[in-house]
Amino acid sequence: MDYRSNVTYITFGGHVEVHKYRYLYFMVMFTVYILIISSNVTIVCIIMIHKNLHEPMYIFIAALLINSVLFSTAIYPKLFIDFLSEKQIISYPACLLQWFSYYWLAISDIFLLSIMAYDRYVSICNPLKYTTVMRKTTVNLLLFFAWILPAVFFLVAIILNTKKEICHFNLKGILCNSTVQTLHCVRSRTLNIYGLVNLVTVLILPVLFILFTYSRILVVLYRCRGVRRRAAQTCLPHLLVLINFSCLTAYDVLLLRLELNSPKIVRLIMTLQAVIYHPLFNPIIYGLTITRIYDHLKRLFCRMV
Template structure:
């Protein structure tokens, strides 16, 4: 048993069904990753370079896109390499790092959405106090909260996982998942603390979700009373709600599949369930904000127009 618990490499068995069409999957995945990089970086650069967009709402959008770049970078390079490799393995330390990146990315998305909901609540429900509440210092604190808190929470989860003795090295996914590594533990008794911390983590982010729901219930209640508030809600909150809906559907789909999905489910469907939150949200969010928010759309179209005129 002691020999079995000394594991330095994990095998990612989720690739077994993709090998017959791996070249096709490679080019589709590469195209998807390049598009994610292009549209997210374009939005980030636009907001950074245009001083008129240096407002809390746009800075939070910039943070949102940067987090999308962080999460997808933790997945796509390794995934693309594995698609062309005959052996699909990842080192023990690499597995824990990937689990840390991917799950801190997902929870950072929820934290940023909660901060954006707070920003819209203050802007619409307390407009006269907006400037005094959403100061630069407050904005920096909220951005740090949305990044550092998930990173620290999942660092604790990963550190607790690293102490476990494992009796298997097979992970039935395309990437490393912390709870799957925990399931490989030799003794279920050793995972009690891991389970407790996992439940605490879930509770923390469920409260994030409740806060967002409460904010928008109050926003809708306020907007019904005023035409100006309704106009501001449609202009600035609809993109945020669209992003929130995309996030909720993709993450809940993956969580429900992990919790209730059958082991007999076709591997291709399991793979889709596993990666769709790394494809849909990072791709859709910058498009949603880029096209639905007038200021950003105008800046991007203006930049494209200037470039086209310059080439003529």
């Protein structure tokens, strides 16, 4: 703690030989960040520009990709600073802000994935009702709640955290995540219970809903010709992202409660997967595998060449 400025600073202890490989870390992560921004923004712009993509499915894809840009922007600039700094530190208020942004946008991803699953469920299982159910007002409300509800959940957690006194000033990771609670002088039972309630509400229930909707979709597709190919195109990429994302999120959330003493390199790899995999591969999975978007991308690159 810096008593002169009355600001509490937290040290990140999860970096692996950052002093030796600082420039390599910086160049690799900076390249990844540029790829994330450019790929996601390109597809979002294509969806915005072309009117034949102004449909619920593509709007939800655009929202998911915007989330990836916001998530990366909340994490990567601080990592760049840490890689090039002698000390990897952050003020406690800034740490709480990063913690809030990290989980707000991550859980918003889960909500958006649930909305996309519901959209596909209505489209395939109840096609005659699709235009009635997925109206513009409904789409806007779903997007609103996908961003607002996670913010409310974690805003309450932020308020609870700010009321706790901290006695420890070192985090085992490279960013502010669930391990922020290890800084407290006394573990809060209220925070633990609230965290478990959040885990069930914003992760487990949405995942179960997605699995239910896609199981129903698979049943319908099984009765049609070309079932395996169409089922794979419709469900497999979505489910792969969901499974990977759920495992990483569950590891991150349970890390604190199970007090896992995993090696530093394992923690680093798991954290990097969480901040790299989804933002970088979302535009590939939800953009390039969809025919309409892929056609517009081909035309765009042909013009550039």
